[in-house]
Amino acid sequence: MSAANDRAIDPAVVEHVNDLARRARVASRRLALLTRAQKDAALLRLADAVDAATDAVVEANGVDLGRAREAGVSESLQDRLRLDASRVAAVAQALRDVAGLPDPVGEVVRGSTLANGLQVRQVRVPMGVIGMIYEARPNVTVDAAGLCLKSGNAVLLRGGSAAASSNAALVGALRTSLREQGLPEDAVTLLEQGGRDAARALMTARGLVDLVIPRGGAELIQTVVRESTVPVIETGIGVCHVYVDEAADLEKALAITLNAKTHRPSVCNAAESLLVHRAVASDFLPKALSDLAGAGVRLHVADDVADLAEAAGASFEIASEADFGTEWHGLEMSVAVVDDLDDAIERIDRFGSGHTEAIVTESRTAARRFTAEVDAAAVMVNASTRFTDGGEFGFGAEIGISTQKLHARGPMALPELTTTKWVVEGDGHIR
Amino acid sequence: MSAANDRAIDPAVVEHVNDLARRARVASRRLALLTRAQKDAALLRLADAVDAATDAVVEANGVDLGRAREAGVSESLQDRLRLDASRVAAVAQALRDVAGLPDPVGEVVRGSTLANGLQVRQVRVPMGVIGMIYEARPNVTVDAAGLCLKSGNAVLLRGGSAAASSNAALVGALRTSLREQGLPEDAVTLLEQGGRDAARALMTARGLVDLVIPRGGAELIQTVVRESTVPVIETGIGVCHVYVDEAADLEKALAITLNAKTHRPSVCNAAESLLVHRAVASDFLPKALSDLAGAGVRLHVADDVADLAEAAGASFEIASEADFGTEWHGLEMSVAVVDDLDDAIERIDRFGSGHTEAIVTESRTAARRFTAEVDAAAVMVNASTRFTDGGEFGFGAEIGISTQKLHARGPMALPELTTTKWVVEGDGHIR
Numbered sequence: 033m034s035a036a037n038d039r040a041i042d043p044a045v046v047e048h049v050n051d052l053a054r055r056a057r058v059a060s061r062r063l064a065l066l067t068r069a070q071k072d073a074a075l076l077r078l079a080d081a082v083d084a085a086t087d088a089v090v091e092a093n094g095v096d097l098g099r100a101r102e103a104g105v106s107e108s109l110q111d112r113l114r115l116d117a118s119r120v121a122a123v124a125q126a127l128r129d130v131a132g133l134p135d136p137v138g139e140v141v142r143g144s145t146l147a148n149g150l151q152v153r154q155v156r157v158p159m160g161v162i163g164m165i166y167e168a169r170p171n172v173t174v175d176a177a178g179l180c181l182k183s184g185n186a187v188l189l190r191g192g193s194a195a196a197s198s199n200a201a202l203v204g205a206l207r208t209s210l211r212e213q214g215l216p217e218d219a220v221t222l223l224e225q226g227g228r229d230a231a232r233a234l235m236t237a238r239g240l241v242d243l244v245i246p247r248g249g250a251e252l253i254q255t256v257v258r259e260s261t262v263p264v265i266e267t268g269i270g271v272c273h274v275y276v277d278e279a280a281d282l283e284k285a286l287a288i289t290l291n292a293k294t295h296r297p298s299v300c301n302a303a304e305s306l307l308v309h310r311a312v313a314s315d316f317l318p319k320a321l322s323d324l325a326g327a328g329v330r331l332h333v334a335d336d337v338a339d340l341a342e343a344a345g346a347s348f349e350i351a352s353e354a355d356f357g358t359e360w361h362g363l364e365m366s367v368a369v370v371d372d373l374d375d376a377i378e379r380i381d382r383f384g385s386g387h388t389e390a391i392v393t394e395s396r397t398a399a400r401r402f403t404a405e406v407d408a409a410a411v412m413v414n415a416s417t418r419f420t421d422g423g424e425f426g427f428g429a430e431i432g433i434s435t436q437k438l439h440a441r442g443p444m445a446l447p448e449l450t451t452t453k454w455v456v457e458g459d460g461h462i463r
Numbered sequence: 464m465s466a467a468n469d470r471a472i473d474p475a476v477v478e479h480v481n482d483l484a485r486r487a488r489v490a491s492r493r494l495a496l497l498t499r500a501q502k503d504a505a506l507l508r509l510a511d512a513v514d515a516a517t518d519a520v521v522e523a524n525g526v527d528l529g530r531a532r533e534a535g536v537s538e539s540l541q542d543r544l545r546l547d548a549s550r551v552a553a554v555a556q557a558l559r560d561v562a563g564l565p566d567p568v569g570e571v572v573r574g575s576t577l578a579n580g581l582q583v584r585q586v587r588v589p590m591g592v593i594g595m596i597y598e599a600r601p602n603v604t605v606d607a608a609g610l611c612l613k614s615g616n617a618v619l620l621r622g623g624s625a626a627a628s629s630n631a632a633l634v635g636a637l638r639t640s641l642r643e644q645g646l647p648e649d650a651v652t653l654l655e656q657g658g659r660d661a662a663r664a665l666m667t668a669r670g671l672v673d674l675v676i677p678r679g680g681a682e683l684i685q686t687v688v689r690e691s692t693v694p695v696i697e698t699g700i701g702v703c704h705v706y707v708d709e710a711a712d713l714e715k716a717l718a719i720t721l722n723a724k725t726h727r728p729s730v731c732n733a734a735e736s737l738l739v740h741r742a743v744a745s746d747f748l749p750k751a752l753s754d755l756a757g758a759g760v761r762l763h764v765a766d767d768v769a770d771l772a773e774a775a776g777a778s779f780e781i782a783s784e785a786d787f788g789t790e791w792h793g794l795e796m797s798v799a800v801v802d803d804l805d806d807a808i809e810r811i812d813r814f815g816s817g818h819t820e821a822i823v824t825e826s827r828t829a830a831r832r833f834t835a836e837v838d839a840a841a842v843m844v845n846a847s848t849r850f851t852d853g854g855e856f857g858f859g860a861e862i863g864i865s866t867q868k869l870h871a872r873g874p875m876a877l878p879e880l881t882t883t884k885w886v887v888e889g890d891g892h893i894r
Binding site: 405407436437 | 893
C-alpha cells in the first residue's frame, strides 16, 4: 500500500468534508425530483449568472495567473488556466447547450409484466452525490456543475489549487444564482480548504458520496484509484496506437497518423505510438517519419527504425521499453515495426492504456480480428484516434472518457451520470 | 485505514495469484472469441462432467462436512455446505439452464452513422477476468463458472475454506472437461493456497483482474470494498423494510409482511424491519404481530410498540438503535410506528442498505412519492421484498444482487458480466 495511505487524514478536514457532503446529499434529494423543465430553466439562469459575473471571474483568474507566472509555470499550462471574457462566454454557453440535451432521468431502460402480473421496470435515476477531482482548467468546474445538475446530481468539486480563485468566483456565481432561484445552493459545492487531505476525505466518504470521477494526469488518477473507497470511474489516460497493417491504404495511413498525432497532441485521444507492419515499413515509414518530423514531432524509435528516422531527417532517439508505454502529451511519438497483426495486438495489449486503438487496413479479416481482439474502450478502423470524444459521438457533452470497464467505457455523457432503480408494482403479490 | 491494510501481503502469495491471473487472462482472450454455439456446447459437456463426478464430489463434500461437524458449525450452515447426489444434479442442471440463455456478447447496444460518415456502434464484450470471493455454498462455484463462461470471461474463484474439498472436486471436474474439449482449462481457476492473503492478492491484481464480486456477509463485503484496488461490485447486504402506509389495504399488508419476513428468512431480500403508519397501527399491528409471533418471529420493537407486542403474545425485546439497521438472517424483525410517509422515507434512508424497500398502499400519491424518493436498487409497491431476484425478474440466472449504483444495481445476470467497446469504422477519416 502507498505511503500516503498509511498516513491518517486530518480528522478536522474529514469532518469538514463530510459536513459538506451531507449538505450536498440533502440537496441531491431535491434535485432528483426536479422535472426536466425545472432543470433546464435553472441551467439557463446559471448561464446568465456566469455571464453577469464575467468581470469578477476574469479578475479572479488574473490572481491565479499571477501566481502561476510567479511560480514559473509553463506557457501552455498558463493557457489552460486562462479565462478571458470570450472564454467565460463559452463556459456560460456550455450550460445553455446542456439545457438543450435530453434528460436521462426517468428513462425506462427495460421493463415487462411478469407471469404473475407484477409490473417491473428499470428506470434511470440520479447517482446522488458525485465528487469531481481535477486539475488545471477552470471550465471543468462549470461543465461538471451543469452536467451534474442536468442529471439530477449534487456535485462536490475539488479543483486544482492553481485555479483556486477562478473556481471560487465561478462557483460563487453559481451558488448565488441557485439560491436566488429557490434551489439548494449545496447542489454545487467547491472544496476550498484542507489541501490534499480534502481530496482524500472526499474519496473515502462512503455512504455520503456515490461516485468519484478523477480527471487529470496519471498520478492523480492512480492515487484516486488506490485510495478511494467510494466507487471510481477512471478517465483519460490515453496511450493510443495507430497500427498500419500490411493491407493498409498508405495514403489513408499517412493522413490518419498525422492527424492522430498532431491535431491536438495534448489530449488523451491523441496517438502516442505508431506500429507499422514489416511488409509496408520501407514504403510507408520514410514519408511518414519525414512528415511527422516536418510537423515538429520528436520520435522515439525502435532500433530497426533508426536508419529510416535518420534518413528522414527527424529529431529522434532510440526508444526505451518505457517509451512505448508513455503518454507524451505533446509532439512526441514512439515508432516500431511489427511482424504481423498478432505482434501488433500483443504490443497494444502490453503498452496500451485501453483508451483508443486504430488499425489502418483494407483487409476485412484484419479489421475484424483487430476490433474483436483489441481490448480498449474504442477501436477505430481507418479513422483517427481523435474521434473518441463525446462531442464527436453526438452526445453533446462529455464529463470525461472512461478507460475502465465498469459502468461506463469511452466518452461519458449524461446517461453515464445516472444509475437505475427497479420499480415493481403489484397488487398484494407474495411468493 | 484498516489494520489488515497496513500489513503487507506475502509476496510469494502475490506472485502465485498473479501467475494464476495471468494464465486466466490468456484463457480469457480465447473465451472472448468463442461463438455462442461453442460456449453452449461447452456448458452442456461441463454439465455432463459434473454429473459424472457426482460420487467424487459427494465424497469430497463429506470431508468438508466432517470438518464442519468437528468445528461445531451450526446445522443451518452445514445444510448450506451439503452436496448430496440430487444437489449435484441440480448444480449440473444449472449449467444446462445457462446454455439455454441468450448470449449477451456481441449485442449492439446503440449505434449510428455520424454526419461525417463514420459508423459508430457500442458492442457488448466480455469483462476479461472476473474474481469471485464468496463463502460457504459450493454451488456458487459452478454457477459462477457457468455464467462467466457464457459471458466470455475467465473466472478466479476464491471460495470459503469450509467448502475447500467440495470446491476442489467441482473445479477439478470442470477443468478436466475443458481440457478434453480443447478449451483453456484456465478459464476456471480455484485459488486454493495462500489463505486470506490470496483473497487480498486477488483484489489488488489491477490490470490482471477486471472485476471482483464479493458474495457473503457484511464483513467480507466491507473488507473487499475497503481493500480492493480492482473495481468491485458490492452484493447482497439487505436491510429491507416493509412500510404499511395509512392508505394500505391491511389484508395485503399482512400477507406481504409475513411473506417478506418468513418465506425464506436467511436471504438478502427478506424483510428485516416493519414500519407502520400511526393512523393504522392500532388496526394493523395486533394481528400482524400475532401472526409474526405465530410464525416464530422474534420481535425487536420500538418503545411504543411494546404493549401491542405483549398483547400479541410475541417473543420480543425493546429495539436498540442498531437493531433497526440489522440484517437478521433469520426469524427476527424490528418494528416501529412512523408518523407519516416522510418519517418512513427518512428511516429507510437512515437504516436501509439500498437493497429492496416496499410500500403497501392504495394511494397513488404515496406510491409515487415512495418510488421516487426511496434510494434503493428496488422499490416495491404492494409486493413482497422477496421478488428482487434474477429468477423472478426472468433473467434465468443470477450472480448476485448489487446494492451499489455503479454498473449494475439489483439482480445481476449475464449482461452485467459484460462491458462494452466502441467500434468505429471509417474510410480514412480525420478531424
